[in-house]
Amino acid sequence: MDMSYINKFKAKSPxxxxxxxxxxxxxxxxxLTLKNGTYLEGxxxxxxxxxxxxxxxxxxxxxxxxxxxxQEVCLLSIKYPKQLAVALSDGSVSRPINSNETISGLELxxxxxxxxxxxxxxxxxxxxxxxLQELNVRLNCKDIVNSLLQAVTxxxxxxxxxxxxxxxxxxxxxxxxxFKVKKVDNVLEISIDTKKALPKNLxxxxxxxxxxxx
Numbered sequence: 001m002d003m004s005y006i007n008k009f010k011a012k013s014p015x016x017x018x019x020x021x022x023x024x025x026x027x028x029x030x031x032l033t034l035k036n037g038t039y040l041e042g043x044x045x046x047x048x049x050x051x052x053x054x055x056x057x058x059x060x061x062x063x064x065x066x067x068x069x070x071q072e073v074c075l076l077s078i079k080y081p082k083q084l085a086v087a088l089s090d091g092s093v094s095r096p097i098n099s100n101e102t103i104s105g106l107e108l109x110x111x112x113x114x115x116x117x118x119x120x121x122x123x124x125x126x127x128x129x130x131x132l133q134e135l136n137v138r139l140n141c142k143d144i145v146n147s148l149l150q151a152v153t154x155x156x157x158x159x160x161x162x163x164x165x166x167x168x169x170x171x172x173x174x175x176x177x178x179f180k181v182k183k184v185d186n187v188l189e190i191s192i193d194t195k196k197a198l199p200k201n202l203x204x205x206x207x208x209x210x211x212x213x214x
Contacts, residue, residue, distance in 0.1 A: 005097060006081065008089040015054055015070035017078070020087050022047040028083055032058070033075040040066055091197035094136040101139060108138045115145050119152060122170045127194055131175060140194045144173060144202070148190070151206035155214070164214040181209035188213070 012020070014032070021028050021044050032040040042060035047070070049055075054070035078084065085093040095101075103111070108125075116123050123145060131137045148171070156162040169186040176191035179199070183189070188210070192198070199205055 005085050005089070005093050008085075008092040009081070010088065010090045010092075012088075014073035014076040017076050017088075018044060018056055018070050018073070019047055019049075019054065021078075021084065024084060024087055026083055029079040031077040031079070032073050034068060034072045035074050036072070040068075042066070086197045094140055094195060094197045102135060103138050103142060105132055105138060108132075108142060111142060112145055115149055118149060119171070121168055123148075124170060124172045126172050126174045128175065131195060134195070137194045140198055141173070143198055144190070144192060144194070147198075147202040147206055148173075150203045151210055154203075154207050155210050161211065161214055179205075181206070181213055183213040 021030065027043050029043060030041070034040070040058060040060070042058045042064075044056065045059045045065070046057040047054060056068055056070050058066045058068070060066070078088075081088060082097050085097050086095065112123050112125060125132075125141055127137065127141060132141075152165065156165050167186050168183075168188050170188075172187060172189045173194075174189060174191045175194050177193055179192045181188065181190050190206075
């Protein structure tokens with residue numbers, strides 16, 4: 001079994017991990033050791049951030065409920081870290097590991113060509129060939145183009161924005177560390193990191209960024 005994804009995890013405090021698990025809304029089995037030696041095993045139910053502490057509610061397999069301060073946790077273990085690989089790696093693992101989705105380089109190219117027909121604007125994927133050898137990068141590229149289509153549809157609901165959009169002659173998607181959208185003459189350029197996890201609300205972000213440059 002390939003466990004190399006674990007090497008991409010980033011160090012975090014138990015309090016940060018607890019908050020991360022709660023925000024992910026995943027039922028993740030964890031074990032905790034408190035500073036007083038108490039050992040707990042179960043699932044995060046709720047987290048409440050107060051001024052000087054983080055209150056935690058934890059449910060065990062037997063449906064016992066424990067309440068404690070996250071700062072009292074000195075050791076935290078995640079039984080199945082694969083579930084949180086994207087979050088634990090800060091996006092260096094770009095997609096859920098249990099995803100069975102796949103797409104070849106040729107399939108991606110054909111799919112992008114179909115989306116060009118829908119938009120009636122050429123789409124240039126300016127991502128190096130070495131990066132595109134990675135399945136996650138190809139899947140991210142597909143997600144970016146799909147979110148772009150949805151964003152353009154929403155933007156063009158406004159008649160004035162639609163008139164300006166009609167002046168766009170091509171779209172370029174560029175591999176870059178920082179996410180930004182700019183309009184150079186009649187070219188819309190989207191710079192985004194295709195190697196890392198994409199923003200969960202990518203479509204909405206694209207709507208805002210496209211509206212700001214049109």
